[in-house]
Amino acid sequence: MAKSTFYHAGCPVCVNAEEELLRLIDKSEVDIIHLGESKDRMADAEKAGVKSVPALVTPTGNVLHINFGASLEDV
Numbered sequence: 001m002a003k004s005t006f007y008h009a010g011c012p013v014c015v016n017a018e019e020e021l022l023r024l025i026d027k028s029e030v031d032i033i034h035l036g037e038s039k040d041r042m043a044d045a046e047k048a049g050v051k052s053v054p055a056l057v058t059p060t061g062n063v064l065h066i067n068f069g070a071s072l073e074d075v
Helices: 011-026 039-048
Strands: 002-010 031-032 054-059 065-071
Touching: 002 011, 002 039, 011 031, 011 054, 011 065, 031 039, 039 054
Parallel strands: 002 031
Antiparallel strands: 002 054, 054 065
């Protein structure tokens, strides 16, 4: 089964979104990517359609932008 991917930048908005997300989705079903620490994953996020973080990319490829923490350009 494909996993969701949660992209964030480590800001308070992102950390709060991650905590809330993990209350809803089992950690084994989502990859957590901190783009501030894993800059090499930025291209993956952009290719998936992520415009700002925090964002959740579902297994079907839908991008759910959660709140507004930072644009990818600012990360």
